[in-house]
Amino acid sequence: MSVKISAVPLNNGYEMPLIGFGTANAYNDEIIRAVGDAIEAGYRHIDGASFYANEVEVGRAIRQKMKDEIVDRKDLFVVSKLWCTFMSPGLVEPALRRTLTDLQLNYLDLYVMHWPMAFEENADMIPNIPQDENGLVKCKDVDYVETWKSMESCVRHGLVRSIGVSNFNSQQLKRLLDHCSIKPVTNQVEVHVYLNQKPMIDLCRQSGIVVTAYGPLGRPGLSQDPVNDPVLLDDPIIKEMAVKYGRTVAQILLRYLTMQGLPVIPKSSNRARILENLSSLEFDLAAEDMATIDALNRDHRYLKNEWASHHPHYPFHIPY
Ligand SMILES: NC(=O)C1=CN([C@@H]2O[C@H](COP(=O)(O)OP(=O)(O)OC[C@H]3O[C@@H](n4cnc5c(N)ncnc54)[C@H](OP(=O)(O)O)[C@@H]3O)[C@@H](O)[C@H]2O)C=CC1
Numbered sequence: 001m002s003v004k005i006s007a008v009p010l011n012n013g014y015e016m017p018l019i020g021f022g023t024a025n026a027y028n029d030e031i032i033r034a035v036g037d038a039i040e041a042g043y044r045h046i047d048g049a050s051f052y053a054n055e056v057e058v059g060r061a062i063r064q065k066m067k068d069e070i071v072d073r074k075d076l077f078v079v080s081k082l083w084c085t086f087m088s089p090g091l092v093e094p095a096l097r098r099t100l101t102d103l104q105l106n107y108l109d110l111y112v113m114h115w116p117m118a119f120e121e122n123a124d125m126i127p128n129i130p131q132d133e134n135g136l137v138k139c140k141d142v143d144y145v146e147t148w149k150s151m152e153s154c155v156r157h158g159l160v161r162s163i164g165v166s167n168f169n170s171q172q173l174k175r176l177l178d179h180c181s182i183k184p185v186t187n188q189v190e191v192h193v194y195l196n197q198k199p200m201i202d203l204c205r206q207s208g209i210v211v212t213a214y215g216p217l218g219r220p221g222l223s224q225d226p227v228n229d230p231v232l233l234d235d236p237i238i239k240e241m242a243v244k245y246g247r248t249v250a251q252i253l254l255r256y257l258t259m260q261g262l263p264v265i266p267k268s269s270n271r272a273r274i275l276e277n278l279s280s281l282e283f284d285l286a287a288e289d290m291a292t293i294d295a296l297n298r299d300h301r302y303l304k305n306e307w308a309s310h311h312p313h314y315p316f317h318i319p320y
């Protein structure tokens with residue numbers, strides 16, 4: 001199968017494919033096979049991170065598909081993220097170089113600051129969550145603006161084409177915009193039908209920043225709070241709409257986002273679902289159905305990482 005994936009323009013002249021492939025929470029042979037299947041299906045945007053502890057395998061899958069002449073490097077949009085333990089300015093470029101070595105690539109299309117929060121470092125450069133005896137993360141006093149300046153140097157050194165941020169709230173984003181030389185191309189945040197992020201999307205549009213949607217399916221099976229988290233895939237209105245369009249619930253959820261021009265990065269290790277998610281681009285939702293889905297917003301955040309809520313730069317104390 002081959003679906004034509006459109007791309008959204010970035011503020012630096014590059015483009016980001018509208019559907020990307022998430023790579024969190026899958027390891028070893030599973031992620032090698034999944035990334036390979038995704039590239040064969042037609043995905044050209046791969047969303048990774050050193051924190052996902054699988055960049056060697058992601059790189060192996062990409063390399064194999066290039067060797068098999070399924071894809072050229074120039075047609076791929078490869079993303080990685082700077083983990084919170086590498087935010088001291090002197091650690092940024094070494095962390096990026098480690099990612100490039102792991103991926104066996106000589107440049108990234110996009111490097112993203114994973115969170116605005118710095119964590120205590122470790123001598124082995126391991127992207128972990130250092131915790132105290134109460135399970136709270138050990139913070140490090142680093143200003144994300146200083147981290148950003150080192151990320152800008154990585155662009156100048158030709159290691160990465162674009163840089164962006166993730167999990168920044170509106171105040172953090174505005175402060176960064178006031179101090180940066182190179183603007184972030186994206187803010188990658190949780191976006192889905194139950195957290196539609198309209199105010200963040202408006203702010204980013206005004207600033208020439210693309211919002212990339214993580215957790216677009218509501219992170220089924222990955223809940224941090226199974227008692228209180230609603231299951232987005234079970235939403236009755238979306239189920240009805242899936243019947244109306246002859247599509248799956250996941251396809252309606254993804255198309256709702258891509259119809260707004262938001263790149264989405266669903267993760268799946270299952271070949272049929274990898275194809276299902278990509279082919280969500282094959283139909284359009286009517287304006288009245290987009291409005292119906294807009295009304296389902298309940299500002300419900302699935303990924304809260306409450307073990308970091310004492311951090312001075314924890315982003316989720318304000319609505320957006
Ligand atoms: N910047 C950040 O802080 C964050 C970034 N991310 C990025 O975003 C990506 C996606 O977010 P993620 O948290 O994984 O959540 P998603 O909303 O993409 O959900 C992933 C889960 O949905 C299941 N799934 C995938 N497709 C379907 C389908 N068609 N029908 C039913 N279930 C499906 C998958 O299971 P299966 O594999 O069995 O199909 C998987 O368990 C991550 O992989 C990562 O790359 C995610 C969280 C935070």
Ligand SMILES: O=C1CO[C@H](CO)[C@@H](O)[C@@H]1O
Pocket residue numbers: 024049114305
């Ligand atoms: O990208 C991510 C994947 O999930 C983690 C938690 O489960 C997050 O902390 C992280 O930001």
